[in-house]
Amino acid sequence: MESGAGKHWTEEEVKALLSVWSEKNIRKQLHGTLRNKGIFIYIAKRLQEVGVCRDWKQCRAKYKNLKYEYRTVKYAHNSGDVTKTMKFFRDLDAILRYEPVTQLAAEENGRCSATERQPNTSPTAESAQ
Secondary structure, three states, X not given: OOOOOOOOOOHHHHHHXXXXXXXXXXXXXXXXXXOOHHHHHHHHHHHHXXXXXXXXXXXXXXXXXXXXXXXXXXXXXXXXXXOOOOOOHHHHHHHHOOOOEEEEXXXXXXOEEEEEEOOOOOHHHHHHO
């Protein structure tokens, strides 16, 4: 399968990327990691094993674009606009819905601080960690 800079991702390539991205250890490493070049080098190598020839920069760019598009569609759906769709929305929803969501919590002195909340966790279990 020939692909390179400037070439669009085929449906098979995107599916392969989503397959690697959906693995628990990959999701865990990607969440909250700012310097993630090493993770995308690993993803690119995994994709090469299945015939997808993309470098780590292309993988990171596609990851960011898919994530942005997903969030745009998700926000539209939450706002009542169900006409906005994307091809791999269900796959991305399965991958991204378990990411911790950063929420702002008001502190006593009136400032806000960011706190992470995991779905389906109780406050008691969270404070024990």
